[in-house]
Amino acid sequence: MAxxxxxxxxxxxxPNPTKDEDFALKEMDHVWQDGGAYALLGSSxxxxxxxxxxxSGLLRPSQGRVLFGDRDVTDAATSERNIAQVFQFPxxxxxxxxxDNLAFPLRNRGMDPKYIxxxxxxxxxxxxxxxxxxxKARGLTADAKQKISLGRGMVREDVNAILFDEPLTVIDPHxxxxxRTQLKKLHRDFGHTMIYVTHDQTExxxxxxxxxxxxxxxxxxxxxPEELFETPQHTFVGYFIGSPGMNLLFAQIDGNxxxxxxxxxxxxxxxxxxAGRTQIGIRPEYATLTAGDGxxxxxxxxxxxxxxxxxxxxxxxxxxSIVAPEGMEIGADMxxxxxxxxxxxxxADDWRVQGGAV
Amino acid sequence: MIKTQNNKAWFLVLPVLVVxxxxxxLPLMTVVNYAMNDTFGNNxxxxxxxxxxxxxxxxxxxxxxxxxxILFSAIILAIEVPLGIYIALNMPKSGFWASFCLVLMSxxxxxxxxxxxxxxxxxxxxxxGLLGHTLAALGIDYNYTNDPFDAWxxxxxxxxxxxxxxxxxxxxxxxxxxxxxYYQAAKIDQASRWAVFRYIELPKMQGVLLIxxxxxxxxxxxxxxxxxxxxxxxxxxxxxxxxIDLVKMAxxxxxxxxxxxxxxxxxxxxxxxxxVFFTVMTNLDRQEGK
Numbered sequence: 001m002a003x004x005x006x007x008x009x010x011x012x013x014x015p016n017p018t019k020d021e022d023f024a025l026k027e028m029d030h031v032w033q034d035g036g037a038y039a040l041l042g043s044s045x046x047x048x049x050x051x052x053x054x055x056s057g058l059l060r061p062s063q064g065r066v067l068f069g070d071r072d073v074t075d076a077a078t079s080e081r082n083i084a085q086v087f088q089f090p091x092x093x094x095x096x097x098x099x100d101n102l103a104f105p106l107r108n109r110g111m112d113p114k115y116i117x118x119x120x121x122x123x124x125x126x127x128x129x130x131x132x133x134x135x136k137a138r139g140l141t142a143d144a145k146q147k148i149s150l151g152r153g154m155v156r157e158d159v160n161a162i163l164f165d166e167p168l169t170v171i172d173p174h175x176x177x178x179x180r181t182q183l184k185k186l187h188r189d190f191g192h193t194m195i196y197v198t199h200d201q202t203e204x205x206x207x208x209x210x211x212x213x214x215x216x217x218x219x220x221x222x223x224x225p226e227e228l229f230e231t232p233q234h235t236f237v238g239y240f241i242g243s244p245g246m247n248l249l250f251a252q253i254d255g256n257x258x259x260x261x262x263x264x265x266x267x268x269x270x271x272x273x274x275a276g277r278t279q280i281g282i283r284p285e286y287a288t289l290t291a292g293d294g295x296x297x298x299x300x301x302x303x304x305x306x307x308x309x310x311x312x313x314x315x316x317x318x319x320x321s322i323v324a325p326e327g328m329e330i331g332a333d334m335x336x337x338x339x340x341x342x343x344x345x346x347x348a349d350d351w352r353v354q355g356g357a358v
Numbered sequence: 359m360i361k362t363q364n365n366k367a368w369f370l371v372l373p374v375l376v377v378x379x380x381x382x383x384l385p386l387m388t389v390v391n392y393a394m395n396d397t398f399g400n401n402x403x404x405x406x407x408x409x410x411x412x413x414x415x416x417x418x419x420x421x422x423x424x425x426x427x428i429l430f431s432a433i434i435l436a437i438e439v440p441l442g443i444y445i446a447l448n449m450p451k452s453g454f455w456a457s458f459c460l461v462l463m464s465x466x467x468x469x470x471x472x473x474x475x476x477x478x479x480x481x482x483x484x485x486x487g488l489l490g491h492t493l494a495a496l497g498i499d500y501n502y503t504n505d506p507f508d509a510w511x512x513x514x515x516x517x518x519x520x521x522x523x524x525x526x527x528x529x530x531x532x533x534x535x536x537x538x539x540y541y542q543a544a545k546i547d548q549a550s551r552w553a554v555f556r557y558i559e560l561p562k563m564q565g566v567l568l569i570x571x572x573x574x575x576x577x578x579x580x581x582x583x584x585x586x587x588x589x590x591x592x593x594x595x596x597x598x599x600x601x602i603d604l605v606k607m608a609x610x611x612x613x614x615x616x617x618x619x620x621x622x623x624x625x626x627x628x629x630x631x632x633x634v635f636f637t638v639m640t641n642l643d644r645q646e647g648k
Binding site: 053056057058077078079082083084085087089091093094095096104105108109149152153 | 537539540542543545546547548549550553557558561562
């Protein structure tokens with residue numbers, strides 16, 4: 001086990017990348033702490049899988065270094081890195097039995113047969129396939145196959161890291177919870193570094209201690225679920241985390257006030273003059289419908305989502321969502337929306353600006 | 359539900375039955391007829407029952423030809439299947455060179471059989487052939503017209519040259535259908551090159567390889583034109599395979615009865631082997647779909 005460091009890493013699928021857009025992965029420096037449980041979150045095509053494949057050595061980065069601990073493994077083959085990876089779609093060795101499938105990585109490393117048998121048994125128990133160990137893997141259902149893939153990923157105890165590339169896509173919803181819990185338990189028991197790629201924020205937030213959000217080939221933020229929620233460093237994080245995502249309003253920032261088309265909004269901090277496209281971001285949870293204060297709002301529709309109600313509205317022609325508590329009466333006179341000033345984030349050209357004291 | 363019985367429906371399949379009868383059943387029955395009769399000319403036949411079959415089953419001439427035939431098929435399968443797989447594994451997976459290799463590999467398959475025979479007949483000649491002349495110049499005593507071993511070598515190398523491409527192309531198609539994720543997973547699992555071949559590539563190629571083996575077996579078991587053009591079945595009888603022998607018997611000696619009995623048994627052997635392959639393949643498919 002080791003800390004994984006990515007130094008000036010970048011990758012392009014073109015042989016001679018010139019422009020920024022040529023890079024699937026923009027230059028980044030990143031450290032994965034030993035024993036951390038990370039979720040790598042981002043929309044499809046943002047470079048998550050590319051990043052995983054670089055860590056596991058399936059792909060050689062076009063520039064930069066990959067370090068395991070102090071050892072430079074950039075040019076090391078996958079097999080030398082001793083890393084486990086589970087792919088989005090199940091990969092099983094059809095002609096082998098379930099048992100042989102699970103034992104395969106251990107046998108390839110020449111482990112003791114007795115140890116292998118024990119280890120396979122405990123993994124089989126974990127994925128709930130003890131009763132089918134002697135069956136051929138061919139012809140199993142997709143989710144059974146994926147469980148085998150997961151099992152093969154977890155069977156080695158001494159791996160440097162386990163990488164999961166959206167592993168639960170093909171699994172039934174109730175089984176998803178079960179397996180995710182098992183993965184968390186495995187992490188607690190063995191303390192492997194785990195990187196879990198997903199585009200499902202619930203999955204990311206329940207699995208990981210630290211969530212890494214990627215956007216357009218960049219790591220835009222790494223933090224605890226709470227940090228991602230409260231202080232998204234990039235408008236994409238605000239939009240991607242949360243349901244619905246953060247509201248963004250174009251505004252001019254002037255000290256501790258923002259002006260949205262002339263209407264002033266109090267901010268929780270004071271800002272130096274900002275250049276570029278400036279926006280304020282407010283979570284729907286921190287916006288309240290009022291009859292008096294705030295910006296004028298026109299309500300489009302109200303959705304009841306169970307524990308609370310979701311108000312879809314428009315503020316100064318820009319779409320806006322508000323989370324209203326379940327019992328709240330929505331009167332016809334409630335034509336304004338007020339914000340909690342401390343919870344407003346300010347963005348210049350999509351990146352968050354840190355404010356000073358008011 | 360009431361089922362309507364209308365026997366007029368049989369008229370609808372009549373055209374097919376007539377065509378099949380004239381194209382397949384009647385000719386086959388003629389052969390069966392020859393196999394059960396003897397003639398001394400003048401189109402006068404008399405019934406001999408299974409005599410020709412008995413004669414053929416016990417004929418040492420047929421046994422020898424069958425032995426040579428089995429040996430030939432076994433040798434070319436033993437060479438072409440592994441070689442074809444090896445070539446397929448080493449062919450480029452994409453890009454210009456992949457297309458180039460595919461075209462190059464297809465070329466031998468496009469040449470008519472008798473032309474292949476003629477090419478090798480000339481290629482192997484000691485006086486004017488490039489191969490024969492070169493071997494002679496190297497001091498190797500090579501002459502396929504009077505040395506049985508040389509004749510066999512020539513016929514086998516010719517068949518390998520002609521047909522390995524088929525195995526290679528089929529195996530290549532099988533390999534191309536393997537998703538990249540399997541290779542990646544194998545790398546993650548630290549599988550050796552052999553394990554990748556044994557547990558990923560071979561199982562995925564299984565279906566196409568069976569077809570390749572079936573095709574190569576049937577074709578080689580019925581081979582006629584190429585060895586006939588090159589060696590004419592000689593020297594002596596050393597490269598007289600079943601088809602060559604059959605033609606000699608039927609058209610050369612005009613022994614219609616024995617030849618007909620012979621060809622019926624020949625047909626049944628091929629039918630039997632094809633049936634075995636078919637059963638194995640459909641069983642595999644069923645396992646796959648389970």
